[in-house]
Amino acid sequence: MAAAVDPDRSEWDVIVLGGAAAGENAAQYAAQFSGLETVLVEAELVGGECSYWACMPSKGLLRPVEVLNNARHLPGVASLVGRAGVDVGAVLARRDAIVNNLDDASQVKWALDTGIDVIRGYGRLTGERTLAVTAPDGSVRTITARHAVVIDTGTRAAVPDIPGLRAAHPWTSRDVTHVHRIPSRTAVLGGGVVGCESATWLRGLGVEELTLIHRGPGLLEKEEPFAGELVAAELQKSGVDLRLGRSVVGVRRDDAGNTGVGLPHGGPATLTLDDGSELTVDEIVVALGRTPSTGDIGLSSIGLPDGGFLAVDDQQAVQGVPGQWLYAIGDVSGRALLTHMGKYQARIVGEVIASRAGAAGVTGVTKAPGGFAAELSSAEGHRAVPQVTFTDPEVASVGLSERRAREAGIDVETVEYDMAALAGTYLLREDYAGRAKLVVDSATDTLVGATFVGSGIADLLHAATVAVVGRVPLSALWHAVPSYPTPSEIWLRLLETLNRQRRLGDQG
Numbered sequence: 001m002a003a004a005v006d007p008d009r010s011e012w013d014v015i016v017l018g019g020a021a022a023g024e025n026a027a028q029y030a031a032q033f034s035g036l037e038t039v040l041v042e043a044e045l046v047g048g049e050c051s052y053w054a055c056m057p058s059k060g061l062l063r064p065v066e067v068l069n070n071a072r073h074l075p076g077v078a079s080l081v082g083r084a085g086v087d088v089g090a091v092l093a094r095r096d097a098i099v100n101n102l103d104d105a106s107q108v109k110w111a112l113d114t115g116i117d118v119i120r121g122y123g124r125l126t127g128e129r130t131l132a133v134t135a136p137d138g139s140v141r142t143i144t145a146r147h148a149v150v151i152d153t154g155t156r157a158a159v160p161d162i163p164g165l166r167a168a169h170p171w172t173s174r175d176v177t178h179v180h181r182i183p184s185r186t187a188v189l190g191g192g193v194v195g196c197e198s199a200t201w202l203r204g205l206g207v208e209e210l211t212l213i214h215r216g217p218g219l220l221e222k223e224e225p226f227a228g229e230l231v232a233a234e235l236q237k238s239g240v241d242l243r244l245g246r247s248v249v250g251v252r253r254d255d256a257g258n259t260g261v262g263l264p265h266g267g268p269a270t271l272t273l274d275d276g277s278e279l280t281v282d283e284i285v286v287a288l289g290r291t292p293s294t295g296d297i298g299l300s301s302i303g304l305p306d307g308g309f310l311a312v313d314d315q316q317a318v319q320g321v322p323g324q325w326l327y328a329i330g331d332v333s334g335r336a337l338l339t340h341m342g343k344y345q346a347r348i349v350g351e352v353i354a355s356r357a358g359a360a361g362v363t364g365v366t367k368a369p370g371g372f373a374a375e376l377s378s379a380e381g382h383r384a385v386p387q388v389t390f391t392d393p394e395v396a397s398v399g400l401s402e403r404r405a406r407e408a409g410i411d412v413e414t415v416e417y418d419m420a421a422l423a424g425t426y427l428l429r430e431d432y433a434g435r436a437k438l439v440v441d442s443a444t445d446t447l448v449g450a451t452f453v454g455s456g457i458a459d460l461l462h463a464a465t466v467a468v469v470g471r472v473p474l475s476a477l478w479h480a481v482p483s484y485p486t487p488s489e490i491w492l493r494l495l496e497t498l499n500r501q502r503r504l505g506d507q508g
């Protein structure tokens with residue numbers, strides 16, 4: 001859909017560069033809730049990576065795989081499912097529907113209906129509060145913000161400088177979420193979130209030989225170690241060849257080229273690993289982290305280095321820029337590369353800009369009686385970043401792992417419990433595997449971190465997020481009675497176990 005804005009207009013209160021999830025939210029808070037004249041500048045699709053290339057298509061591919069895995073382990077359904085795989089054509093068609101066949105008309109309409117103008121084009125800063133925007137037809141217009149510019153240009157997949165890797169045109173996250181032809185032999189490079197999730201759906205969609213190569217000793221290294229161990233065990237059970245502690249040092253591939261998203265990018269590729277072994281595959285998936293899209297957005301015109309993450313303060317204002325007019329939200333701020341955290345930062349920014357511009361701002365729950373100390377600051381939410389990794393089993397965590405809490409100098413007490421030992425999880429599937437852990441600040445007897453691993457546990461996480469953000473004492477949590485028979489009984493078992501640990505400790 002063509003973006004809609006008066007072609008002669010050149011000034012708004014707020015300009016948002018990058019119309020992804022976070023940018024949309026910042027614009028909404030500035031425009032709809034605070035009455036500031038706001039424009040979104042988007043080069044590709046309004047909605048960004050999450051809607052079209054990342055969260056939504058990946059979860060659309062993972063859900064049928066998860067349902068089938070659970071059904072295979074549930075008597076009464078298992079016999080119906082038998083050894084059948086997912087219906088690949090139907091799964092890919094649903095994925096295409098989830099991303100609206102890469103048409104952002106509904107999101108542009110939402111923006112316009114919300115009072116946000118939209119310019120389709122590639123924007124670059126040219127000075128304080130000023131941008132040059134190049135439209136798809138090559139024409140350039142200059143636009144100026146009266147109050148603020150918000151950068152939400154996001155990230156793209158990092159392809160490291162491994163000899164032969166770039167020339168082999170490996171698949172990135174965009175290809176693997178938009179897989180159109182299932183490669184039969186595939187190497188996934190990286191044991192982080194994208195690596196583990198994509199290995200799960202590729203194997204579920206029928207990749208015959210899948211090898212996951214990761215340089216570290218365990219998967220999902222930012223999580224509690226048992227999370228990566230449980231995911232590794234399930235991937236291996238499904239037939240994935242895990243190469244941990246291994247790196248790719250070279251790649252050779254004939255006929256490589258960018259033939260289109262999610263299509264084969266060449267003939268067979270041969271990878272050389274650091275132990276001298278070789279592996280030949282039909283496709284390579286690179287899942288080795290992200291690079292900020294800040295290399296060509298005119299940062300040098302305002303004295304900032306091009307290409308890096310943008311360091312921000314707790315109002316998301318870019319550090320080193322006087323005058324409080326430049327903000328950064330979402331991945332590009334490098335604080336937490338997650339959609340929900342970018343949107344949270346965006347809500348803060350919308351309000352901060354409105355407040356600094358003297359506009360009305362939002363006066364709802366964010367200004368509750370008594371007020372958060374964190375009002376108009378994103379520090380509080382960043383104490384408790386929640387994340388769900390949609391592998392089998394799922395991994396859900398919030399706040400600090402035990403290791404990170406100890407590194408931060410917090411005196412912690414921990415408790416763990418087997419998620420499989422609950423009535424609520426026994427009902428879900430026969431071979432349930434999982435584990436949970438709480439990290440407790442001994443000084444305050446409040447949670448600083450929680451991790452749940454298991455099937456169907458994603459929604460357990462928000463209770464833990466509330467407990468961490470709200471600094472709820474464990475003595476109060478004891479009176480939050482979980483429903484029987486649900487996986488939420490893990491809370492009761494963890495607190496009982498902690499009590500027992502403390503009694504035994506007292507006796508000792």
Ligand SMILES: Cc1cc2nc3c(=O)[nH]c(=O)nc-3n(C[C@H](O)[C@H](O)[C@H](O)COP(=O)(O)OP(=O)(O)OC[C@H]3O[C@@H](n4cnc5c(N)ncnc54)[C@H](O)[C@@H]3O)c2cc1C
Nearest residue numbers: 018020022043048049054055123154155330331337338339
């Ligand atoms: C495979 C995958 C799965 C993921 N799954 C999840 C998940 O389940 N849950 C979750 O929370 N997170 C997930 N993430 C992370 C999530 O996708 C990102 O955190 C999120 O997309 C970041 O949003 P953003 O607003 O920072 O910008 P992005 O979504 O990166 O978008 C930036 C936008 O800016 C535009 N742009 C860039 N430069 C310019 C310019 N100069 N002018 C105009 N426009 C420009 C781009 O076209 C793009 O639309 C996943 C990531 C990947 C790769």
Ligand SMILES: NC(=O)c1ccc[n+]([C@@H]2O[C@H](COP(=O)([O-])OP(=O)(O)OC[C@H]3O[C@@H](n4cnc5c(N)ncnc54)[C@H](O)[C@@H]3O)[C@@H](O)[C@H]2O)c1
Nearest residue numbers: 160190191192193194195215287288289290337388389390
């Ligand atoms: N469900 C979700 O919430 C979800 C899903 C996908 C992605 N994401 C987010 O997107 C971001 C990107 O995901 P990702 O998996 O690409 O990154 P990641 O940081 O999770 O994992 C990248 C992995 O690659 C390894 N690595 C990095 N450079 C390397 C190199 N040169 N050689 C060998 N190994 C290298 C790292 O050790 C790490 O284990 C993450 O921050 C993640 O939180 C979230």
